Amino acid sequence: MKAAALALALALGACSSGLGGAGDDDGSPDAPSSCGIAINFDPTPQVEAGPDAVVRAIAVIVNPTGVPTFTWTVTRGGAPQEVTAAQADFSQVTFVASEVGTYRVTLEVSQPGPTCFPHTVEYNAVSATGNRQDYRVRVVPPLGGVAAPPIERAIQITGGGNASLGKVALDPGVLVTGTVRSSAGANVGAYLRFMPSAGRDAYVETFSTAANASYSARVVNQTHDVLVVPSTPGLAPRVVQNWFPQAPAITLDAGTAVSGTVVDAANAPIAGAKVRLTSVLALGQTVVEVPSTLATTSATGAFTVRAALEPNATVRFDVTPPAGSGLARLVGASGLFDLGAQVQVKYAGVATRSLAGTTVRRGGAPVAGAKVIAVGAFPALGTIAAGPTAVAASGELRIEAVANGAGVLPDVAVPALDLDAVVQVAPGDVAVADLNLTAQVPSAIDAPAMVQVATVLQAFDGAPMKGAIVDAIPAGALALAGAPELQATAGADGTAALRVAAGGTYDLHLRDPFNRGAASVVPGVTPATIAASYPLSKSVTISGSVELSTGQVVGGASVQLLCAACTGVERSRPVGEAATRLDGKFDIAVPDPGTMTKPVRKAP
Numbered sequence: 001m002k003a004a005a006l007a008l009a010l011a012l013g014a015c016s017s018g019l020g021g022a023g024d025d026d027g028s029p030d031a032p033s034s035c036g037i038a039i040n041f042d043p044t045p046q047v048e049a050g051p052d053a054v055v056r057a058i059a060v061i062v063n064p065t066g067v068p069t070f071t072w073t074v075t076r077g078g079a080p081q082e083v084t085a086a087q088a089d090f091s092q093v094t095f096v097a098s099e100v101g102t103y104r105v106t107l108e109v110s111q112p113g114p115t116c117f118p119h120t121v122e123y124n125a126v127s128a129t130g131n132r133q134d135y136r137v138r139v140v141p142p143l144g145g146v147a148a149p150p151i152e153r154a155i156q157i158t159g160g161g162n163a164s165l166g167k168v169a170l171d172p173g174v175l176v177t178g179t180v181r182s183s184a185g186a187n188v189g190a191y192l193r194f195m196p197s198a199g200r201d202a203y204v205e206t207f208s209t210a211a212n213a214s215y216s217a218r219v220v221n222q223t224h225d226v227l228v229v230p231s232t233p234g235l236a237p238r239v240v241q242n243w244f245p246q247a248p249a250i251t252l253d254a255g256t257a258v259s260g261t262v263v264d265a266a267n268a269p270i271a272g273a274k275v276r277l278t279s280v281l282a283l284g285q286t287v288v289e290v291p292s293t294l295a296t297t298s299a300t301g302a303f304t305v306r307a308a309l310e311p312n313a314t315v316r317f318d319v320t321p322p323a324g325s326g327l328a329r330l331v332g333a334s335g336l337f338d339l340g341a342q343v344q345v346k347y348a349g350v351a352t353r354s355l356a357g358t359t360v361r362r363g364g365a366p367v368a369g370a371k372v373i374a375v376g377a378f379p380a381l382g383t384i385a386a387g388p389t390a391v392a393a394s395g396e397l398r399i400e401a402v403a404n405g406a407g408v409l410p411d412v413a414v415p416a417l418d419l420d421a422v423v424q425v426a427p428g429d430v431a432v433a434d435l436n437l438t439a440q441v442p443s444a445i446d447a448p449a450m451v452q453v454a455t456v457l458q459a460f461d462g463a464p465m466k467g468a469i470v471d472a473i474p475a476g477a478l479a480l481a482g483a484p485e486l487q488a489t490a491g492a493d494g495t496a497a498l499r500v501a502a503g504g505t506y507d508l509h510l511r512d513p514f515n516r517g518a519a520s521v522v523p524g525v526t527p528a529t530i531a532a533s534y535p536l537s538k539s540v541t542i543s544g545s546v547e548l549s550t551g552q553v554v555g556g557a558s559v560q561l562l563c564a565a566c567t568g569v570e571r572s573r574p575v576g577e578a579a580t581r582l583d584g585k586f587d588i589a590v591p592d593p594g595t596m597t598k599p600v601r602k603a604p
Contacts, residue, residue, distance in 0.1 A: 036062035037119040049125035053097040065113035073106040097125035100161030127160030133593040134564035142556035149173045152199035159593030165544035177216045178248025180208040187213035193227040194219050200286040238308030255308040260343025261301040269301025272322030279313040326352035326413030328395035330382045338387025347382040353437050356411040359444045366407025374399045375480035376419040422481035423447035432477050432503035448502035456494040456533035464494025468512040476505040515589035539589040546580045553584030
């Protein structure tokens with residue numbers, strides 16, 4: 001007899017396996033309960049490939065009727081594999097997983113009575129010298145038609161070969177209808193983010209209405225941490241920890257009042273500044289930012305925000321100065337602030353200059369209506385103190401000025417610092433120029449034309465990759481100015497062409513929608529340093545299928561592989577992603593963790 005393919009872990013016939021385990025992959029309807037089929041493996045969940053890697057596949061039939069007949073098929077990459085009976089009735093068979101890859105194992109059972117539908121499971125043979133890499137896999141159902149919340153689980157990928165996740169089952173969860181009210185019983189409109197304790201990054205968002213306080217959300221049936229940000233004045237946003245669907249009512253209060261002042265270097269009050277406090281809270285590997293209410297400083301520079309203070313949280317203050325002040329946005333954080341004391345935000349003594357009379361030019365000619373965004377980031381432009389703790393506050397600057405019909409800028413105050421000017425000549429047409437105001441204001445700002453660049457996107461072996469994509473993500477001054485991302489698709493010879501900002505810096509994100517290579521990132525390039533070619537990372541392909549726990553396949557679901565231990569923005573950036581096809585299946589190329597030299601085992 002010949003046989004078919006292996007997967008990542010144990011599969012349970014009519015029941016689908018979980019993430020990281022082997023599972024059904026045939027898309028067939030489940031057999032009647034009187035003829036449920038399962039396949040178990042030994043070893044489980046996987047095996048190290050090699051000439052001695054003998055795998056036993058064990059048939060399990062729930063409530064058999066009569067004497068069943070077993071037919072096995074095992075393939076790898078479509079090629080039949082030899083199967084040997086391990087029991088006389090073929091209820092158990094063995095095969096050798098000599099090569100790295102996914103083995104597809106199909107069991108057909110004939111018996112008197114109800115029909116037994118064929119059952120297929122995938123089982124993985126991994127490299128004995130493969131490096132292991134931990135990831136998270138997140139599945140988000142398509143909008144409409146699929147009643148299930150997103151899920152996220154931990155998996156481990158072994159370098160040196162492709163692998164299958166088998167069947168990924170979406171739990172329909174529970175539809176929760178609840179309310180958000182104040183401690184006085186008033187209805188509250190609010191934003192809610194439900195973060196399940198097992199996989200907080202796979203959250204569900206919804207809103208409650210101020211009219212009747214109600215909300216509804218489909219969530220997994222387990223405890224959650226819920227971020228609640230009310231739109232009703234006087235109530236503090238908070239994280240409700242250990243919320244569970246069976247007690248959906250949420251109550252908010254006014255939290256704690258935190259007061260202080262915002263002053264300049266001479267201790268003169270700054271009126272009209274916006275102040276917000278944020279508690280940065282670590283919940284497992286997930287970092288949640290819980291804002292306070294937003295306050296505007298009075299004529300005396302005073303402010304009061306209300307916050308639900310979390311123990312062991314880092315507290316960050318964010319101060320946005322009033323328009324026209326020429327001051328920077330200040331940010332400072334500490335886990336040691338005494339928030340029962342008055343908070344003082346103090347700007348450093350930096351002079352301001354006016355851009356009035358400065359001409360914006362391109363090729364020596366004035367540019368009518370050009371928008372200039374003065375940007376800069378500095379490690380210390382002030383201090384924030386609360387009780388005995390004082391920290392340096394970093395400064396981030398973004399001040400806009402628009403030239404008149406003659407290309408001349410108006411009277412706009414800007415700090416006397418070494419800045420950059422991001423000049424928008426027209427939508428999508430930008431340039432970056434130096435704007436050093438430490439000594440004086442320049443008479444003109446020159447905005448060179450955008451630069452046409454090209455690079456060849458290649459596979460790991462150097463072959464051109466038609467259809468591969470490069471995303472140019474603004475960095476540095478362009479990022480501070482909010483410049484748009486750029487994108488190009490490689491042609492038949494692998495060449496991708498972009499028009500980038502002169503003087504600008506970008507991070508290049510390379511990806512291939514056809515899974516011929518894994519996504520790669522090239523940080524901090526300029527028009528002059530973009531290379532003639534870039535290879536995508538060597539990859540392994542991770543496959544699987546998505547279905548509901550009822551057995552219904554789910555097409556159009558988003559499947560993402562994300563880093564396991566990273567934090568910050570990198571935690572939300574997929575390492576690889578795909579959408580499931582109509583049959584619920586997906587394939588994702590991810591960086592190959594690689595292999596290592598296997599240590600030689602010494603004889604005892």
